[in-house]
Amino acid sequence: MKTDPSGVLTGQHYLDGDHACGEGAMAAGCRFVAGYPITPSTEVVERISRRFPMMGGTFIQMEDEMASMAAIIGASWTGTKSMTVTSGPGFSLMMENIGLAAMMETPCVIVNVQRGGPSTGLPTNVGQADMMQARWGSHGDYEIIALSPQSPQEAFDVMIDAFNLSEIYRVPVMVMTDECVGHMTEKVVIPKAEDIEIVPRKLTDKPPGEFWPYVADRNMIPEFARAGDGYRFHSTGLTHNERGYPVMSAECQQECVTRLVDKIRLNAEDIVRFEEEDIDGADVVLVTYGITARVARRGIDIARNKGVKVGVIRLIVVWPFPERHIRELAPKIKAFVVPEINYGQIVLEVERCAAGQTLTVLVPHMGGTVHDPEDIANAILEAAK
Amino acid sequence: MSKVAEQIPTEEMEHPVAPYLRMDRIPHIWCPTCGIGTVVRCYADALEHSKIDLDKVAIVSGIGCTGRVAGYMRLDAFHTTHGRAIPFATGLKLGRPELLVTVFSGDGDLVGIGGNHFIHAARRNLDILVILVNNFIYGMTGGQNAPTTPTTARTSTMPFGNFERPFNLPHLAESCGATYVARWTSLHIRRLTKSFREAISRKGFRFVEVIAPCATLYARLNKLGTGFNLMRFYHDNAVIDHGADTRDLDISFQDRIICGKFVDKERPTYSEMMHEHYRNALGDKFVPLPEEGGMIRDTGEKPDSKGKKPAKSQKRKASASKSSRK
Ligand SMILES: Cc1ncc(C[n+]2csc(CCOP(=O)(O)OP(=O)(O)O)c2C)c(N)n1
Numbered sequence: 148m149k150t151d152p153s154g155v156l157t158g159q160h161y162l163d164g165d166h167a168c169g170e171g172a173m174a175a176g177c178r179f180v181a182g183y184p185i186t187p188s189t190e191v192v193e194r195i196s197r198r199f200p201m202m203g204g205t206f207i208q209m210e211d212e213m214a215s216m217a218a219i220i221g222a223s224w225t226g227t228k229s230m231t232v233t234s235g236p237g238f239s240l241m242m243e244n245i246g247l248a249a250m251m252e253t254p255c256v257i258v259n260v261q262r263g264g265p266s267t268g269l270p271t272n273v274g275q276a277d278m279m280q281a282r283w284g285s286h287g288d289y290e291i292i293a294l295s296p297q298s299p300q301e302a303f304d305v306m307i308d309a310f311n312l313s314e315i316y317r318v319p320v321m322v323m324t325d326e327c328v329g330h331m332t333e334k335v336v337i338p339k340a341e342d343i344e345i346v347p348r349k350l351t352d353k354p355p356g357e358f359w360p361y362v363a364d365r366n367m368i369p370e371f372a373r374a375g376d377g378y379r380f381h382s383t384g385l386t387h388n389e390r391g392y393p394v395m396s397a398e399c400q401q402e403c404v405t406r407l408v409d410k411i412r413l414n415a416e417d418i419v420r421f422e423e424e425d426i427d428g429a430d431v432v433l434v435t436y437g438i439t440a441r442v443a444r445r446g447i448d449i450a451r452n453k454g455v456k457v458g459v460i461r462l463i464v465v466w467p468f469p470e471r472h473i474r475e476l477a478p479k480i481k482a483f484v485v486p487e488i489n490y491g492q493i494v495l496e497v498e499r500c501a502a503g504q505t506l507t508v509l510v511p512h513m514g515g516t517v518h519d520p521e522d523i524a525n526a527i528l529e530a531a532k
Numbered sequence: 533m534s535k536v537a538e539q540i541p542t543e544e545m546e547h548p549v550a551p552y553l554r555m556d557r558i559p560h561i562w563c564p565t566c567g568i569g570t571v572v573r574c575y576a577d578a579l580e581h582s583k584i585d586l587d588k589v590a591i592v593s594g595i596g597c598t599g600r601v602a603g604y605m606r607l608d609a610f611h612t613t614h615g616r617a618i619p620f621a622t623g624l625k626l627g628r629p630e631l632l633v634t635v636f637s638g639d640g641d642l643v644g645i646g647g648n649h650f651i652h653a654a655r656r657n658l659d660i661l662v663i664l665v666n667n668f669i670y671g672m673t674g675g676q677n678a679p680t681t682p683t684t685a686r687t688s689t690m691p692f693g694n695f696e697r698p699f700n701l702p703h704l705a706e707s708c709g710a711t712y713v714a715r716w717t718s719l720h721i722r723r724l725t726k727s728f729r730e731a732i733s734r735k736g737f738r739f740v741e742v743i744a745p746c747a748t749l750y751a752r753l754n755k756l757g758t759g760f761n762l763m764r765f766y767h768d769n770a771v772i773d774h775g776a777d778t779r780d781l782d783i784s785f786q787d788r789i790i791c792g793k794f795v796d797k798e799r800p801t802y803s804e805m806m807h808e809h810y811r812n813a814l815g816d817k818f819v820p821l822p823e824e825g826g827m828i829r830d831t832g833e834k835p836d837s838k839g840k841k842p843a844k845s846q847k848r849k850a851s852a853s854k855s856s857r858k
Pocket residue numbers: 595596597598599614637638639640641642665667669670671672673678
């Protein structure tokens with residue numbers, strides 16, 4: 148394996164989604180990974196644990212996922228780009244500290260290679276049922292960013308985006324991939340290091356005496372100081388003021404939490420990302436993401452052959468959701484059809500944004516396999532009537 | 533005005549440990565005669581006398597009355613989640629190995645909810661100093677039972693007395709691999725400070741347990757008076773026995789408390805073992821994470837590239853997310 152000095156594995160490779168995801172993280176500048184083994188995500192850290200010792204990175208297998216999540220927050224406060232990797236049960240254990248990362252505004256990346264749940268569920272088979280948990284799983288109000296790749300190539304690509312977005316907005320960013328993408332092997336093309344755009348940690352220029360860790364800029368994002376640079380700052384999971392000091396008041400709660408939420412909500416238009424196809428004049432628009440977007444191709448073809456005008460919105464960034472776009476499209480079409488490997492999660496968001504202006508149809512599938520494309524085709528045909 | 537106030541120009545006097553504290557956050561939240569403040573003072577004293585660069589000292593607390601310590605220390609200080617101070621500190625230490633990382637938290641936090649992290653960090657010999665204030669109770673939440681509550685002591689969730697067996701913490705720490713283990717009470721100010729200084733100068737997983745009064749809950753629920761009465765109890769019942777076998781350090785309700793330094797030995801730390809192992813396995817190919825952190829800087833060389841020129845991409849603005857946005 149030949150990499151450049153920064154560890155970027157430039158060239159064409161035949162990789163599964165998990166390995167591509169690990170390569171993406173390393174290319175994005177990730178140098179600290181803490182994880183706990185769980186199928187179907189383990190290959191990501193296996194890849195990294197082989198590569199890190201030769202590129203200035205540290206991988207540590209922690210005692211559980213609570214520890215893994217806490218460790219990557221700690222490492223991120225040294226300026227070292229950090230991530231953890233897991234699947235459903237581990238994702239559940241990470242939730243409290245994901246809230247801490249959101250509250251402390253710590254850039255970090257969490258990869259969830261989704262499998263069937265709830266509980267231990269289907270450890271080795273595909274699911275997409277953690278999508279709402281990604282957004283709401285920790286207590287309290289906060290916002291995160293989540294991306295969902297449909298292929299090993301995109302697993303690589305979204306890892307770069309995930310790290311960059313976590314740096315820009317100082318939030319935990321989740322890569323919500325799935326067992327199918329994780330274990331699917333395809334061609335992955337990795338650019339040269341200098342062609343990969345990476346966002347470095349934006350360190351404050353202020354001298355220590357003048358620096359407060361939670362003074363937000365116009366984009367609502369505070370400047371960062373690393374532990375060990377002489378700033379002697381304080382950061383806490385308690386409601387805090389601009390100095391980072393805890394203040395137990397309704398006013399401070401209002402200010403602190405509003406900004407945590409608004410820095411994503413008000414910047415959502417800059418963050419949302421999706422691909423569109425044949426939207427103009429469509430009768431039915433499929434809203435889809437992850438592996439299901441690929442399975443749906445066959446269902447779309449079947450429906451198109453029967454004369455239905457089908458448009459597609461494929462979400463790459465799932466959270467924040469392209470709210471305005473769905474709302475504006477809703478009155479122009481007969482229906483949205485949302486296939487997902489769960490019993491209705493993203494469909495709720497589509498329905499909310501459509502706000503009764505059009506029909507929204509779920510094509511549920513409980514997981515273990517991907518959808519039968521016929522089911523997606525039938526749902527489209529039914530919705531087009 | 534009282535005579536004393538007239539005689540001493542209090543405004544001009546600074547408390548000797550004030551430079552180590554966030555004086556803008558004083559008064560603190562701790563109750564009168566609580567023991568935590570004394571332990572903080574000893575730690576600050578130890579820092580002062582250790583002559584170390586305070587810019588490179590980080591402190592991490594979990595949640596609880598003791599968990600508030602990080603918020604009062606004028607250091608890079610993190611107040612994290614309940615039980616997770618040690619794994620947070622693990623990331624800090626491994627992310628920037630040059631840091632001197634102290635975990636300062638309560639008994640419930642470190643060996644109740646966080647017990648698993650405690651034993652694993654000790655097993656790995658992670659290079660951190662762990663200060664545990666053992667008040668035999670969950671103070672912050674109102675006096676519930678802790679994994680350190682002596683058998684028969686009353687707590688709010690063991691109203692008829694605790695029937696569980698508490699941890700013997702020095703023994704736990706030693707058997708998991710800690711390289712420095714000591715126990716003091718908050719009465720032993722000089723010895724405790726010396727112990728902190730010693731521990732600061734050592735490497736590896738260093739553990740100092742400090743028995744301290746929780747006046748408001750432990751003392752009240754057990755009708756033991758105030759913090760002052762507990763201090764008197766320590767005075768009468770603490771036995772110093774350096775080098776004692778840690779198996780013999782159980783604490784029974786209102787019984788003697790064996791204090792001292794029990795373990796002080798050398799063992800390669802987690803990072804030393806990792807480095808040695810990878811050097812053996814990979815030779816020149818091994819590139820450790822830089823001492824000052826694995827940050828890829830805005831300008832300048834990537835820390836992991838051996839003598840390579842700064843990559844152009846480092847300077848470019850973020851637009852990965854914008855390039856294919858619709
Ligand atoms: C996950 C979680 N569970 C429970 C709590 C509530 N809680 C806060 S402090 C505490 C106990 C702290 O006890 P200890 O570590 O002994 O600290 P002390 O207050 O005695 O110093 C508990 C249970 C919490 N904050 N988080």
